[in-house]
Amino acid sequence: MQFRKTWVMALALTSVVALSACGNNNGGNNAATNNGGTNAAATNAPTETSSGADLSGSILASGSTALQPLVEQVAEKFMETNKGVDIQVQGGGSGTGLTQVAEKQVDIGNSDVFAEEKLKDADAEKAKALVDHQVAVVAIAAVSHPDAGVDSLTKQQLVDIFTGKVTNWKEVGGKDQKIQIINRPSSSGTRATFEGFALGTKTEDLQGSIQEDSSGTVKKMIGETPGAIGYLALSYLDDSVKTLNYDGVEPSVDNVVSGKYPVWAYEHMYTNGEPNETVKAFLDYIMTPEVQTGDVVELGYIPASQMQVSRDVAGTVTKK
Amino acid sequence: MRVKPKKTRIEKHHLEDFVGRAYMSFCVLLLIVIIVSMVYFVASKGISTFTSGDVKISEFLFGTKWSPEGDTPSYGAFPFIAGSFLVTLIAALIASPLSICAALFMTEIVPGWGKKLLQPVIELLSGIPSVVYGFVGLSVIVPFLRNTFPGQGIGVAAGALVLSVMILPTITSVAADALASLPQNLKESSFALGATRWQTIARVILPTTFPAIMTGVVLGMARAFGEALAVQMVIGNAPFVPKSLFESASTLTSVITLSMGNTTMGSPQNNALWSMALVLMLMTFIFVLLVRMLERRNKI
Numbered sequence: 001m002q003f004r005k006t007w008v009m010a011l012a013l014t015s016v017v018a019l020s021a022c023g024n025n026n027g028g029n030n031a032a033t034n035n036g037g038t039n040a041a042a043t044n045a046p047t048e049t050s051s052g053a054d055l056s057g058s059i060l061a062s063g064s065t066a067l068q069p070l071v072e073q074v075a076e077k078f079m080e081t082n083k084g085v086d087i088q089v090q091g092g093g094s095g096t097g098l099t100q101v102a103e104k105q106v107d108i109g110n111s112d113v114f115a116e117e118k119l120k121d122a123d124a125e126k127a128k129a130l131v132d133h134q135v136a137v138v139a140i141a142a143v144s145h146p147d148a149g150v151d152s153l154t155k156q157q158l159v160d161i162f163t164g165k166v167t168n169w170k171e172v173g174g175k176d177q178k179i180q181i182i183n184r185p186s187s188s189g190t191r192a193t194f195e196g197f198a199l200g201t202k203t204e205d206l207q208g209s210i211q212e213d214s215s216g217t218v219k220k221m222i223g224e225t226p227g228a229i230g231y232l233a234l235s236y237l238d239d240s241v242k243t244l245n246y247d248g249v250e251p252s253v254d255n256v257v258s259g260k261y262p263v264w265a266y267e268h269m270y271t272n273g274e275p276n277e278t279v280k281a282f283l284d285y286i287m288t289p290e291v292q293t294g295d296v297v298e299l300g301y302i303p304a305s306q307m308q309v310s311r312d313v314a315g316t317v318t319k320k
Numbered sequence: 321m322r323v324k325p326k327k328t329r330i331e332k333h334h335l336e337d338f339v340g341r342a343y344m345s346f347c348v349l350l351l352i353v354i355i356v357s358m359v360y361f362v363a364s365k366g367i368s369t370f371t372s373g374d375v376k377i378s379e380f381l382f383g384t385k386w387s388p389e390g391d392t393p394s395y396g397a398f399p400f401i402a403g404s405f406l407v408t409l410i411a412a413l414i415a416s417p418l419s420i421c422a423a424l425f426m427t428e429i430v431p432g433w434g435k436k437l438l439q440p441v442i443e444l445l446s447g448i449p450s451v452v453y454g455f456v457g458l459s460v461i462v463p464f465l466r467n468t469f470p471g472q473g474i475g476v477a478a479g480a481l482v483l484s485v486m487i488l489p490t491i492t493s494v495a496a497d498a499l500a501s502l503p504q505n506l507k508e509s510s511f512a513l514g515a516t517r518w519q520t521i522a523r524v525i526l527p528t529t530f531p532a533i534m535t536g537v538v539l540g541m542a543r544a545f546g547e548a549l550a551v552q553m554v555i556g557n558a559p560f561v562p563k564s565l566f567e568s569a570s571t572l573t574s575v576i577t578l579s580m581g582n583t584t585m586g587s588p589q590n591n592a593l594w595s596m597a598l599v600l601m602l603m604t605f606i607f608v609l610l611v612r613m614l615e616r617r618n619k620i
Contacts (some may be wrong), residue, residue: 205560205562
């Protein structure tokens with residue numbers, strides 16, 4: 001029994017390692033090759049048992065609540081195949097994740113934004129030590145109350161609304177109704193993404209605007225408040241709110257992947273320096289086609305590996 | 321023969337005494353260490369906003385512009401301090417009469433089944449998690465206010481209404497205790513003089529127990545001041561002093577819970593949040609002080 005158990009584990013482990021060897025953070029579009037790799041590794045596994053690639057240890061991840069469900073679900077799967085590994089995933093927000101990984105309190109810091117955007121000035125040195133692993137993409141769409149009477153807004157119209165220049169829906173082609181902004185707090189990563197890539201400018205909070213931090217509450221409020229406008233991740237969209245096109249482009253997964261729809265951001269998993277063997281295996285596992293086309297899509301994220309464009313800290317978009 | 325067992329009995333007794341005392345001293349010491357370190361932690365974090373030279377105390381306390389992410393960041397926390405006081409006072413104004421009436425009902429009007437009926441209900445109210453209050457507020461109170469009054473329903477009024485229900489149990493139970501502990505002969509003498517039940521309640525019972533009832537009100541206000549989640553869900557959290565009761569505003573707690581996770585430790589914004597926590601803690605001290613003073617007056 002004992003022997004068989006180690007044998008099965010080694011088999012599982014080597015397949016993971018083999019998969020991770022093929023996929024890297026940016027690539028991974030060669031799914032067929034990867035599958036081939038898995039089979040080859042599986043047949044070779046018995047001979048490799050003695051090499052001792054047994055993964056063990058514990059991984060502590062904290063940070064972004066937007067990324068938390070994905071990491072939790074993938075961690076469950078990873079622990080099933082790697083019995084020696086214990087992964088704990090905590091929330092706390094992107095700022096918490098980045099702080100804790102910079103101070104080496106956790107192994108992985110989950111963040112909705114680039115570390116350089118949060119760790120500024122005196123902390124800029126800390127950001128340099130962090131290694132970025134972009135595991136998924138989240139796209140954000142402007143949404144309104146279903147009866148606002150608007151299908152699409154241009155960039156300039158959105159800027160006017162969120163800076164308070166336009167206060168009535170009729171000014172942007174809708175019905176005669178006051179616009180109620182449902183915003184995120186100024187420190188929110190979702191707001192940073194929306195302001196950075198949809199508006200192109202930072203906005204001040206307006207008197208009377210409403211701020212909520214949880215996507216569920218934001219959706220509830222937009223759906224129930226007449227004249228409301230806000231923004232939500234694609235995974236939260238349903239019929240209770242009206243999804244607005246941006247400059248005529250529909251916020252769909254295809255448009256995000258091809259780079260036509262610009263309002264999206266990476267979900268980052270930061271490690272302090274290069275990750276150790278166990279953490280690396282876990283991060284590599286997230287980038288495998290199995291997870292990227294499985295859990296990632298299932299939970300409403302967009303696979304980072306499928307993106308046809310990439311973006312750097314400064315916001316410069318390049319075709320892959 | 322007789323001496324030996326006696327000796328062991330005394331030794332065992334001494335040992336138990338020693339263990340008990342050592343354990344209790346340890347617990348007390350631990351408690352003191354925890355309290356002192358909590359106060360020290362919050363205070364040192366909160367003060368660092370001012371010592372680092374990022375923000376002046378006067379700017380923090382009285383500045384009305386909160387824009388930590390702006391190009392020229394400003395850290396005026398006055399809207400939040402005002403919001404906290406506003407919702408707390410309104411909540412206390414709504415809840416106090418209700419609670420005092422409930423307490424009178426339980427102790428003076430129908431002490432029998434009235435108490436049996438109300439007590440469990442009030443205990444139930446205090447056991448409901450605050451997120452449930454917040455959700456009920458969002459699903460029931462906010463739409464009601466939106467349809468009845470101008471504005472979007474979200475705002476100070478919604479926050480105060482939710483809070484008033486949350487502090488009902490605190491005020492009621494303290495007031496009921498105070499009323500129940502009132503010396504019986506006071507009431508009897510009042511009745512003997514020919515006073516009716518309402519005259520007795522209004523002229524004798526309420527004035528005598530006033531300080532004790534006020535203790536309940538202050539405790540309720542302390543709870544309201546520190547409540548975060550339920551208020552955050554319904555108040556709207558715009559960093560401005562509201563112009564009306566039906567406009568979005570913020571409290572100290574709602575801003576802390578909204579922003580703490582999104583900011584990195586040691587950044588000016590994070591420090592400013594700790595300063596707000598310090599303000600909250602100082603306010604709690606003041607509430608405790610008030611309760612102490614009222615208790616001293618309460619001794620008949």
